[in-house]
Amino acid sequence: MKLERSIGAFARARNVIAGGVNSPVRALGSVGLSPIFMKSGAGAMLYDLDGHEYLDYLMSWGALLLGHAHPAVTRAIVNAAASGTSFGTPTELETQLAELIVSMMPSIERLRFVSSGTEATLSAVRLARGYTGRSKIVKFAGCYHGHGDSFLIEAGSGALTAGVPNSPGVTEGVAADTIVLPFNDVAAVEAAFDANPAAIAALIVEPYPGNMGLVLPRAGYLAELRELCTQHGTVLIFDEVMTGFRVARGGAQAREGIRPDLTTLGKVIGGGLPAAAFGGRVEIMAALAPDGPVYQAGTLSGNPIAMAAGIATLGVVAQDATLYERLETIGLRLTAGLKAGLDRNGVPGFVHCAGGMFSIFFTPEEVRDLRGAQAADRRLFAKYFGAMLEHGVYFAPSPFESNFLCAAHTTAEIDRTVAASDSALAELRTAP
Numbered sequence: 001m002k003l004e005r006s007i008g009a010f011a012r013a014r015n016v017i018a019g020g021v022n023s024p025v026r027a028l029g030s031v032g033l034s035p036i037f038m039k040s041g042a043g044a045m046l047y048d049l050d051g052h053e054y055l056d057y058l059m060s061w062g063a064l065l066l067g068h069a070h071p072a073v074t075r076a077i078v079n080a081a082a083s084g085t086s087f088g089t090p091t092e093l094e095t096q097l098a099e100l101i102v103s104m105m106p107s108i109e110r111l112r113f114v115s116s117g118t119e120a121t122l123s124a125v126r127l128a129r130g131y132t133g134r135s136k137i138v139k140f141a142g143c144y145h146g147h148g149d150s151f152l153i154e155a156g157s158g159a160l161t162a163g164v165p166n167s168p169g170v171t172e173g174v175a176a177d178t179i180v181l182p183f184n185d186v187a188a189v190e191a192a193f194d195a196n197p198a199a200i201a202a203l204i205v206e207p208y209p210g211n212m213g214l215v216l217p218r219a220g221y222l223a224e225l226r227e228l229c230t231q232h233g234t235v236l237i238f239d240e241v242m243t244g245f246r247v248a249r250g251g252a253q254a255r256e257g258i259r260p261d262l263t264t265l266g267k268v269i270g271g272g273l274p275a276a277a278f279g280g281r282v283e284i285m286a287a288l289a290p291d292g293p294v295y296q297a298g299t300l301s302g303n304p305i306a307m308a309a310g311i312a313t314l315g316v317v318a319q320d321a322t323l324y325e326r327l328e329t330i331g332l333r334l335t336a337g338l339k340a341g342l343d344r345n346g347v348p349g350f351v352h353c354a355g356g357m358f359s360i361f362f363t364p365e366e367v368r369d370l371r372g373a374q375a376a377d378r379r380l381f382a383k384y385f386g387a388m389l390e391h392g393v394y395f396a397p398s399p400f401e402s403n404f405l406c407a408a409h410t411t412a413e414i415d416r417t418v419a420a421s422d423s424a425l426a427e428l429r430t431a432p
């Protein structure tokens with residue numbers, strides 16, 4: 001596949017941008033490729049500098065629930081921009097988007113907008129520490145909560161892909177306050193609480209971890225976490241930056257019927273623009289400046305253009321009564337088709353799916369945690385990713401990521417993807 005223009009663009013970028021990319025996961029190093037520079041997107045399609053077109057399942061890492069350049073979102077952005085891009089004052093757009101979120105996620109009684117998921121999670125943890133007066137937090141190996149120091153310990157996503165789940169630059173002092181446990185293991189959480197009585201401010205978890213590939217909680221696991229946090233006075237934070245408005249209208253917490261104390265959001269709520277949020281119980285949020293002493297701030301927090309994009313996106317979500325049912329249906333069709341292809345080609349593997357997100361694991365053992373995800377065949381994944389690109393399908397470029405469906409994916413695209421996967425696997429089986 002000719003990628004000369006992308007290769008040239010990457011060489012130029014490397015002269016002025018660290019690593020030539022503004023986020024490591026875009027570098028495609030882990031799949032042995034030079035990054036592909038995109039020119040445009042429309043609906044479920046991506047178009048690169050060299051004229052190739054791809055059926056897109058990256059969807060900007062899950063931010064594009066409605067697909068690329070959705071007319072309602074584009075119109076909202078253009079209209080908002082015509083009135084100015086930022087004022088450094090409150091606008092009613094922030095209240096409008098907050099009201100939409102609160103109406104669909106009842107555990108969020110008050111929220112604060114920020115500009116990235118990382119800001120949301122680090123702010124939520126600081127708030128939990130300020131509210132409880134405690135220092136330690138619990139996170140789970142393979143979960144990724146952005147690049148805040150407290151989280152870059154056995155982190156997933158790009159940190160894991162790049163082989164630095166424990167990043168240099170995170171001090172021992174910071175790391176000492178982060179307790180890392182295996183996901184899906186209740187006994188480990190009980191032991192951590194017993195070993196750290198009245199010391200754990202927050203337990204932060206991706207309810208459906210999507211950053212070691214998509215790994216689903218065992219039945220009852222999230223309810224156990226809820227019960228243990230209530231029992232020990234620990235703030236339960238659901239990091240729904242990826243799952244919020246993705247796996248259900250009310251996120252994973254709605255699917256599971258669990259009410260966290262705080263929730264972090266990002267991606268979908270900005271409609272592809274930089275917007276994220278954290279929020280939850282009113283008494284915890286009351287500890288946040290200016291009402292309370294816990295400081296948190298941001299020049300572009302609640303940016304009117306990003307708010308307009310989010311309002312347009314969640315406006316479609318609120319009015320489209322069958323959206324999540326359609327995502328669930330095509331998600332199951334796709335994962336069943338992909339799994340049948342693995343079996344037909346004699347490739348051991350599993351395909352995990354929840355609403356509009358899915359992952360493929362090339363391994364004979366079911367994946368329940370990071371150890372299981374790391375046992376999957378990364379070399380085969382890299383070859384499969386490249387073969388799918390040749391077939392015009394763009395998956396997330398790492399086995400430690402999730403893939404995403406959008407409102408523009410229909411049965412036709414799903415069946416085309418299954419056929420491409422079948423061909424790719426057959427080619428890999430016969431390749432030298």
Ligand code: KE4
Binds near residue numbers: 024115116146
């Ligand atoms: P951002 O700071 O990248 O907006 O969000 C951090 C974050 C927090 N929590 C969860 C559950 C997340 O998945 C993320 C970010 N996700 C990655 C993809 N797995 C972002 C892609 C990237 O790093 O470029």
